[in-house]
Amino acid sequence: MRRALPLLTLILTACTGELIGPRPEVPPLVEPPPPEPEVCDVPNPLPAAVVPMRRLNRVHVEATVRDVLGVTDALAVPDERVFTYRSNISTSVDDNGVQAYFDFAERVTASPTLALTACTRNGCLAWLLDDVAPRFFRRPLSADERTRYQTLFNAGVLQAMGSPTAVEEGARWVLQALLQSPTFLYVDEPLTDAGMLDGYGVATRLSLSLWGANPDTTLLAASGNGSLDTADGVRAQVRLMLEDPRSERGFNAFVSQWLELERLRQTDARPDLTALGEPLLHALETEPVLYVRTATLAGADLASLFSDSRTVSMPALVPHYGMDLVSTTGNTSSLDPSRRAGLLTLPGVMAAMSHAGVTSPTVRGYAVLANVMCTPPSPPPAGLNITLPPPSPGTTTRARLEAHFTDPGCAYCHRPMDGLGFTFEHLDELGRWRLLDNNLPIDDSADFPLGADQLTVQGPRQLADALSQRAEVRTCFAKQWMRYAAGTLEPASVKCFAVDLGSKGTGADGLERVITEFAASEYFRKGTAP
Amino acid sequence: MRASRRALLAGGMASALFPWLSWAQVNAPRKKLLLFYTPHGTIWPNWRPTPDGMGGFTLSPILAPLAAHQNRVVLMDGISLPYGTSYYIPHTYTMPALWTGSPIDTASTLFTRTDHMQSFGWGTGVSVDQFIASQLPAGETPYRSIELGTFCGGLHPATRMIYSAPGMVKSPVDVPLTAFNQFFSAPNPDLDAAAKALARRRSVLDTVLDDMNARKAVLTTNDRARLDAHATAVRALETRLQAMTPSCPQPTAPPAGTDPQLTMDRQMDLAAAALGCGLTRVLSLQMRIADNDNSLYPWLGLNTGGHHTFSHDSSTASQATLSQVYTWYSARFAKLLDVLAATPDLAGGSVLDHTLVIWGSELGIGWTHDISNVPFVLAGGPGVVRGNQYLQVTNKTNHRVLVTALHWMGFTPMQSYGALDPGSGPLTGVLA
The missing domain is CATH 3.40.720.10 (Alkaline Phosphatase, subunit A)
Known part of the structure; x- marks a missing residue:
């Protein structure tokens, strides 16, 4: 089971304000933070993202092995979750990790789908050293490395001498070493004299973030010929990479971690979702990814991500949407705009932000504040008796949660959280539209503070309209992409860069521009010396 | 690598089953x-x-x-x-x-x-x-x-x-x-194949270690420590592979x-x-x-x-x-x-x-x-x-x-452990 939603569950339950023992310290009722300034000076020169030596995550390794060798296998090495996104920048590989890489390498090279057709007597070594190895190492091999791997190859051939598959045996030895080599597992980022990443370093960051795997041969060739050395070169490359079908993997990694869609697969916690069956579950988790990718490629602006009622057409979701599905033309479905508006109202997102058998306005509100606004509320003070009244036939989820509001210590955080969440109450724990909760009518209007404003909102449509126009939402999206794509948290010194990047999300091609301009920035393309 | 009949008789059944232990070690309460x-x-x-x-x-x-x-x-x-x-x-x-x-x-x-x-x-x-x-x-x-x-x-x-x-x-x-396969895999009864596999694994891991050594020059102190720990674990794996094949009685494989x-x-x-x-x-x-x-x-x-x-x-x-x-x-x-x-x-x-x-x-x-x-x-x-x-x-x-x-575990001179320890030895009256 994966660790997810730090602390979130801590505030899943309500607090009635009943105190046990001495009264705990309640967080001071501070003023909400001031809104992001309209004009913010981006530092010049922009500092580089400080990324410690990064070890590929499990998804990167598995996808690269599939791309290069045509073998699908699961790697059993856990990844770090230092912030919202998996990025292995602090731990070392321990005994069990080394064993897992070793076992993985042996399984992959023993796989019946491993194609060693290039391994004729003369062609095999060249194929390994000039094609396969650079795709694992993300750069051409050095002279020393060529010698080292040639020696290993020869030893393998020699051991199997006389066997018709002696050459293939040599190849297996080489592949096993490549798969366990630190040069494959850790991202190398050598710098040019100007302090920039070299072409291979840029290509690696682009490929890991946009394709979720190592660069391919074409991208490596571009790295070597200088076409990634300029901001314009990078912009052009990003456009090509987004249009490539492999960008679905990058969007999948970003969206599923950003919106915590992995919760949909937590069978221990969500047997109700598991019971829906694989086709529907797959559609629930895939739709938000395709929604973001399609919007990006179609030239959408950032605001529409949180307000557009068009989605990708997915047959498995037709019954789930029911009356919400208005029409389908080609690959695009139009949803009832009064019920569905933007990414957050997609059934997979709503289902992920729920509990087994019951919605959670608190989880949903927390998710909006933490992941969309980048302003997570504080945790509840210790010692509060945070007990929800038990479910009873005569109450709605909302009525139970409103118990939060009776104590000022609880209301401080729960009004904004639960208030946001109440607007989604027509969307049940599986993400379907419902008219009643517990046979009672649903009130999806709410009054809550958001940023510096006090909002009065009814239903997901009005919430979408309010959220999608906010500068904080644009800045937060930019921050999320920065964290995901750089693999590290941004320092306070680039706060205005995030504001500026988010502002590029307005207007035609806004979404694509955020991604492209981030890749073209010096924050992304510069490196840091050890 | 299997124990000979002579060794079996000399060392007793236990050392045949646990060939990495000497007879004295087998008998020592550990x-x-x-x-x-x-x-x-x-x-x-x-x-x-x-x-x-x-x-x-x-x-x-x-x-x-x-x-x-x-x-x-x-x-x-x-x-x-x-x-x-x-x-x-x-x-x-x-x-x-x-x-x-x-x-x-x-x-x-x-x-x-x-x-x-x-x-x-x-x-x-x-x-x-x-x-x-x-x-x-x-x-x-x-x-x-x-x-x-x-x-x-x-x-x-x-x-x-x-x-x-x-x-x-x-x-x-x-x-x-995974744990079962890692710790209790049965030794390969084909001795020739086992010896060849060992040679392959040593060559492969030596190449990996050579790559690690070549890498060290461009790392921060912290990253070097991370890589060193990784390399240590690779060497430990190599040592285990070269040790005589452990033949613990296999527990039932877990479903x-x-x-x-x-x-x-x-x-x-x-x-x-x-x-x-x-x-x-x-x-x-x-x-x-x-x-x-x-x-x-x-x-x-x-x-x-x-x-x-x-x-x-x-x-x-x-x-x-x-x-x-x-x-x-x-x-x-x-x-x-x-x-x-x-x-x-x-x-x-x-x-x-x-x-x-x-x-x-x-x-x-x-x-x-x-x-x-x-x-x-x-x-x-x-x-x-x-x-x-x-x-x-x-x-x-x-x-x-x-x-x-x-x-x-025998470290009786130690009366405190860890940076936050105010000190004062073990719990009293607990150990036999």
């Missing part, structure tokens, strides 16, 4: 340590035994599953788990302190919890099991230590409790079938699947087998994680919300349901003692006769995050602990438990 973890403390009113006024006690509902083992357990009431920092992020800050007795690194900005407005890194200490493992004679056992668990999640300070060095965590193998009870119980079987045949003397079993374990336990009536959510709910009904979960943990601990008592040890007797088992958690009470009283149970055979004891103590920290483990 003490062992097993750390056991379950998340989120307990519910004290349902945990605390009732003293009978004559020095004895009646087990509480949560600990009732331990009835058959009452004379093998010491129940500790009153051990605190200090975290040693000015701010406390529940679960996260005490998981690294549990077995290390040292604080989490709050100078690091690696991890950020914006909701708490706090940054932190990994633990700054070494867990007591790893300290002991590092001090035991090199090569005495094929593995210096073994880490097993179930559902231990991704890498985060709240999901890891074993530290081989400051900032260096060890991840448990948390899938029984695939993720049933929580089966998974936990199979890991216990493997733990007992590994300790019994001398694969290691130091082992830990981590059941789930400290942060946000929100699993459901539908067979116990916990079918919505999750353990962590429930642990924040002090209503009578929720606490009753939660008690069922803690009772189930207790039943798993009882099951562990069952299997340790039923597994023969190389040195004679059962594994439990030679093993100190310590059960701990990252906090005392779930819904308040209280760490002033964290439940610990110490268990073992009659030569290990003075069982059938319920000890109420005051002003004692988890360090007393850690030092007790050190004393059991």
Whole structure:
């Protein structure tokens, strides 16, 4: 089971304000933070993202092995979750990790789908050293490395001498070493004299973030010929990479971690979702990814991500949407705009932000504040008796949660959280539209503070309209992409860069521009010396 | 590499089965340590035994599953788990302190919890099991230590409790079938093929190590340390592969699947087998994680919300349901003692006769995050602990438990352990 939603569950339950023992310290009722300034000076020169030596995550390794060798296998090495996104920048590989890489390498090279057709007597070594190895190492091999791997190859051939598959045996030895080599597992980022990443370093960051795997041969060739050395070169490359079908993997990694869609697969916690069956579950988790990718490629602006009622057409979701599905033309479905508006109202997102058998306005509100606004509320003070009244036939989820509001210590955080969440109450724990909760009518209007404003909102449509126009939402999206794509948290010194990047999300091609301009920035393309 | 008939006769059956041990080693009683973890403390009113006024006690509902083992357990009431920092992020800050007795690194900005407005890194200490493992004679056992668990999640300070060095965590193998294949794979009966495989693996790993060495020149100090630890683990793997093939009697292969009870119980079987045949003397079993374990336990009536959510709910009904979960943990601990008592040890007797088992958690009470009283149970055979004891103590920290483990394993000069230890030796009256 994966660790997810730090602390979130801590505030899943309500607090009635009943105190046990001495009264705990309640967080001071501070003023909400001031809104992001309209004009913010981006530092010049922009500092580089400080990324410690990064070890590929499990998804990167598995996808690269599939791309290069045509073998699908699961790697059993856990990844770090230092912030919202998996990025292995602090731990070392321990005994069990080394064993897992070793076992993985042996399984992959023993796989019946491993194609060693290039391994004729003369062609095999060249194929390994000039094609396969650079795709694992993300750069051409050095002279020393060529010698080292040639020696290993020869030893393998020699051991199997006389066997018709002696050459293939040599190849297996080489592949096993490549798969366990630190040069494959850790991202190398050598710098040019100007302090920039070299072409291979840029290509690696682009490929890991946009394709979720190592660069391919074409991208490596571009790295070597200088076409990634300029901001314009990078912009052009990003456009090509987004249009490539492999960008679905990058969007999948970003969206599923950003919106915590992995919760949909937590069978221990969500047997109700598991019971829906694989086709529907797959559609629930895939739709938000395709929604973001399609919007990006179609030239959408950032605001529409949180307000557009068009989605990708997915047959498995037709019954789930029911009356919400208005029409389908080609690959695009139009949803009832009064019920569905933007990414957050997609059934997979709503289902992920729920509990087994019951919605959670608190989880949903927390998710909006933490992941969309980048302003997570504080945790509840210790010692509060945070007990929800038990479910009873005569109450709605909302009525139970409103118990939060009776104590000022609880209301401080729960009004904004639960208030946001109440607007989604027509969307049940599986993400379907419902008219009643517990046979009672649903009130999806709410009054809550958001940023510096006090909002009065009814239903997901009005919430979408309010959220999608906010500068904080644009800045937060930019921050999320920065964290995901750089693999590290941004320092306070680039706060205005995030504001500026988010502002590029307005207007035609806004979404694509955020991604492209981030890749073209010096924050992304510069490196840091050890 | 199989032992010859002559060796069999000379060394006896045991050394044939365990060829990496000399005859003398086989016969030497070798003490062992097993750390056991379950998340989120307990519910004290349902945990605390009732003293009978004559020095004895009646087990509480949560600990009732331990009835058959009452004379093998010491129940500790009153051990605190200090975290040693000015701010406390529940679960996260005490998981690294549990077995290390040292604080989490709050100078690091690696991890950020914006909701708490706090940054932190990994633990700054070494867990007591790893300290002991590092001090035991090199090569005495094929593995210096073994880490097993179930559902231990991704890498985060709240999901890891074993530290081989400051900032260096060890991840448990948390899938029984993986652990079985890793620790108990049958030796290849085709000696020629086995020798060839060994030659291949050595060549492959040597190439990997050459790549590591070539890399060092361009790293920061911290990254070099990370890579060095990786390289050390590769060398350890190479050494294990070259050692004579261990041929522990294979335990039954665990079934695939993720049933929580089966998974936990199979890991216990493997733990007992590994300790019994001398694969290691130091082992830990981590059941789930400290942060946000929100699993459901539908067979116990916990079918919505999750353990962590429930642990924040002090209503009578929720606490009753939660008690069922803690009772189930207790039943798993009882099951562990069952299997340790039923597994023969190389040195004679059962594994439990030679093993100190310590059960701990990252906090005392779930819904308040209280760490002033964290439940610990110490268990073992009659030569290990003075069982059938319920000890109420005051002003004692988890360090007393850690030092007790050190004393059991022979490190008797040590009176304190970990950066936060106020000092004062082992728990008194616990070890036999």
